[in-house]
Amino acid sequence: MAGIEAIIGAFLAGLALNRLIPHTSPLMNRIEFVGNAIFIPFFLIGVGMLIDYRAFFEDFETLKVASVMIIVATTSKFLAAWLTQKTYKFSVDERRLIFGLSNAQAAATLAAVLVGYNIIVGETATGEPIRLLSESILNGTILMILFTCTIASFVAQKGANNIALLENADAEIDDEENREKILIPISNINTTDELINLGVTIKSKKNKDGLYALSIVDNNTIDGSADKKAKKILSKAAVTASATDNLIHELLRYDLSIVNGITSVAKEHKITDLILGLHISKGISNSFLGNLTEGILTKCNTTTLIYKPAQPFATIKRHIIIVPENAEKEIGFPFWLIKVWNIARNSGATLIFYATKETLKVITEIQSKHPIDCLFEEFSDWDDFLILARKFQKDDNLIIVLSRKDKPSFHNNMIKIPSYLNKYFKDTSYILIYPMQAGVTDTSKIDLKNPTFIEPLEKLDEIGKTIAKLFRRK
Numbered sequence: 001m002a003g004i005e006a007i008i009g010a011f012l013a014g015l016a017l018n019r020l021i022p023h024t025s026p027l028m029n030r031i032e033f034v035g036n037a038i039f040i041p042f043f044l045i046g047v048g049m050l051i052d053y054r055a056f057f058e059d060f061e062t063l064k065v066a067s068v069m070i071i072v073a074t075t076s077k078f079l080a081a082w083l084t085q086k087t088y089k090f091s092v093d094e095r096r097l098i099f100g101l102s103n104a105q106a107a108a109t110l111a112a113v114l115v116g117y118n119i120i121v122g123e124t125a126t127g128e129p130i131r132l133l134s135e136s137i138l139n140g141t142i143l144m145i146l147f148t149c150t151i152a153s154f155v156a157q158k159g160a161n162n163i164a165l166l167e168n169a170d171a172e173i174d175d176e177e178n179r180e181k182i183l184i185p186i187s188n189i190n191t192t193d194e195l196i197n198l199g200v201t202i203k204s205k206k207n208k209d210g211l212y213a214l215s216i217v218d219n220n221t222i223d224g225s226a227d228k229k230a231k232k233i234l235s236k237a238a239v240t241a242s243a244t245d246n247l248i249h250e251l252l253r254y255d256l257s258i259v260n261g262i263t264s265v266a267k268e269h270k271i272t273d274l275i276l277g278l279h280i281s282k283g284i285s286n287s288f289l290g291n292l293t294e295g296i297l298t299k300c301n302t303t304t305l306i307y308k309p310a311q312p313f314a315t316i317k318r319h320i321i322i323v324p325e326n327a328e329k330e331i332g333f334p335f336w337l338i339k340v341w342n343i344a345r346n347s348g349a350t351l352i353f354y355a356t357k358e359t360l361k362v363i364t365e366i367q368s369k370h371p372i373d374c375l376f377e378e379f380s381d382w383d384d385f386l387i388l389a390r391k392f393q394k395d396d397n398l399i400i401v402l403s404r405k406d407k408p409s410f411h412n413n414m415i416k417i418p419s420y421l422n423k424y425f426k427d428t429s430y431i432l433i434y435p436m437q438a439g440v441t442d443t444s445k446i447d448l449k450n451p452t453f454i455e456p457l458e459k460l461d462e463i464g465k466t467i468a469k470l471f472r473r474k
Contacts, residue, residue: 100156
């Protein structure tokens, strides 16, 4: 294999492990830390010890090789960026960004040259080794890396700054109002990790401090241990979030009612998404959904996810998503769809949408612009819901989009969902999603074409901009 077994082996190992390690998981965070803090610095130190710096000033061959490599590498990358700009009608700043991000030659180039440098093809008359790639090429590669990385940094920074200024030129400074904020009420230390992991997975990639963990203590309790227990759970949530390089805000609240505590915090902090947890060993009852509907869902018009974990979220390979008829007509449709999309992007799992033809048409249009691993199945008869139970596999997660009563996407069979879940999906992870809906609290006059409603959607993510444009056309 010409001495490149290690490179090929590392590449294949990366391919094998890629889908098993979610991008937002603590393990990925540790891998990146170890690589950046240990392996890469030691690799560069080892290369530096091989270099004779005097050759840069005394050996003309080194300078000649370095000049040729720099000119060829930089020119070819610039031409590629220029052709891409002309083909896709990009701006000059976008061309700068493409060139800057692709021009830098670093570890892979150096590793390939080292392989050739370490291959000895013979010896001179004096016993000196004859290498496949000479020391001049190794030294020239170091100079090329230094030059290309320096140029790439300045060019990419200039292009990125200009693009950022252009995008923000006409934008109103209203970040606090429109920022994504996810509230996670927690009361059970055994489910805390999974609830936080779900929050980390559904959030926007650029949102690093929009998670809020809430623990509510009964205001009338005289048990001093309740306060300590709540703080312990919040600390565990903070540790779990920090392991994925995310900041979580710890909120401890004293209230007579859990529902009032949650809804008050949601209003105070302008929460956009709410994650509620179910105990792993307990099912879901009609009374639970009834109390939820009469309590939180009537007072708090956020995208609400009710999650029952049966296995670690990172081990789920497929998410089966049941979408009701007219779901695309609800004002909360784009917001919950972004959360589901982030699950696929951050975990690498496959999404399988079961929805009506009209709803699938909207989702497939979004998928064409923001591709993920997903499948589509036409589904309109909720009487066939139980047939899906036969198609479930070991590492599947069920996601059901529900609705409040008397709303466009409500179906009478939704009332039977708790009994179906307890009977046929007892050992399966599932998420119930209640979207934002018109007519709840102060959203009676909001629709999907309202500019003030679309603006925060555009700020969430690139997919948010795509969905906003889609609904502007409708």
